[in-house]
Amino acid sequence: MKNKEIPELVVRRLNLYARCLGYLEEMGVLTVSSKELGDRLGIADTLVRKDLSYLGEFGHRGVGYYVSQLRHSIRKMMGADKPRALVIVGAGNLGLGIGKYHQHFLDNHRVVAYFDTDPEKIGQSVEGIPIYPMEKMEEIVAGMGVELAVLAVPKDQAQRAAEKLVLAGVRGILNFAPIALQLPPTVRVAYADLTLELQNLAYFLEKEANSTSPAGFVISRRRKEE
Amino acid sequence: MKNKEIPELVVRRLNLYARCLGYLEEMGVLTVSSKELGDRLGIADTLVRKDLSYLGEFGHRGVGYYVSQLRHSIRKMMGADKPRALVIVGAGNLGLGIGKYHQHFLDNHRVVAYFDTDPEKIGQSVEGIPIYPMEKMEEIVAGMGVELAVLAVPKDQAQRAAEKLVLAGVRGILNFAPIALQLPPTVRVAYADLTLELQNLAYFLEKEANSTSPAGFVISRRRKEE
DNA sequence: TAGATTGTTAATCGATTAACAATC
């Protein structure tokens, strides 16, 4: 019902719902209740309804939500209904790996360029996507109106590359380098920090190793069946 | 001061502090205050102190914290002081990209094996790390006591591969496939969900495009200088 | 109609921040 700021946590879940709804749509499911949707994602039904209420009133009492309609409403609100160009900075193993792996899942996002410093790579193209020198960034990015970038350069080049992206007009960066970027607050940065994630996982192994719990074996399942 | 459960959000920040302390240590800095450490990461000094109090009392009033000592305390608590073997499932672009990119940053983690289904790849090795067939997973993983894995296989193979990992004894999975894994609650899963992160970023672009804010240019910086 | 399920308000829970005495 509200119209303004959607909290970040809610945005994340809305995108999760949209993906799940896409899956349901493929399966030919027509309606879904908040309970059912929540169960698939390990989220309480009441929270699902609260999240969805940010979009307006799309539910039908006694029935649930129309899968396709709800999905489109969320995607519209999230801006996932319009195509978006994307550049990847760093055409090394990681950058190319990401580009190739996600080619299929990118949905409305499309990789339009790689950037790299390596003269060997510059001028080549990968699956039809050209690799440009860093110096061309402003030209290409500004020229095409690209606003999203993936940053996959070595740690010590990340800050500089990020600044160049911002100068060229990028407003959202998905950063793979294990470093906190210092950028203007108008630029949104998401961190894909694998080292940190691994350390976080390790803590929970460590914790369980230390707790003297009776070593029973795995029985229940975390979430309901998909 | 406490000894038990550290909330997940706190664990994340502790690992962030540890990394920042490593950087300070390299710079030759001997002590740091909660204010200074917080400023570098965009976290309030009072929250830094509260987080650190989970470890015990390591600070020195009027002085701050000894960088090296604090770093080691955190790393010990987080289990980052002992080496840990890691396998990567999926020796495609993404899997190899991650393996190669992180070789340098992995700290106490060491990639000991790749797994893949492609007969072309099986038997080869990459930077000295062998690529095994999926059938060998149980043998290798259980044999080496590996507890952490990175999952970088195509979406539709992710659930099966994850189950195999769990059977082989893995207890923590960093999942790159854009899908919610259904696993026993004893297994910890971290999601590196790039598609979702891009969608989240896109929402904020969308939001700002919609809000009719006066288009002033970038002035301030998000965080203090590093 | 009766059963199912929504949308929303109030209650609860957890995380962050403010305040400040303790003390190096």
Added chain:
DNA sequence: TAGATTGTTAATCGATTAACAATC
């Protein structure tokens, strides 16, 4: 000593959950 900075308790803020009237 005076200034700096900690560790902790109390206050605030935000997010989740419970409850339930509205209604398809």
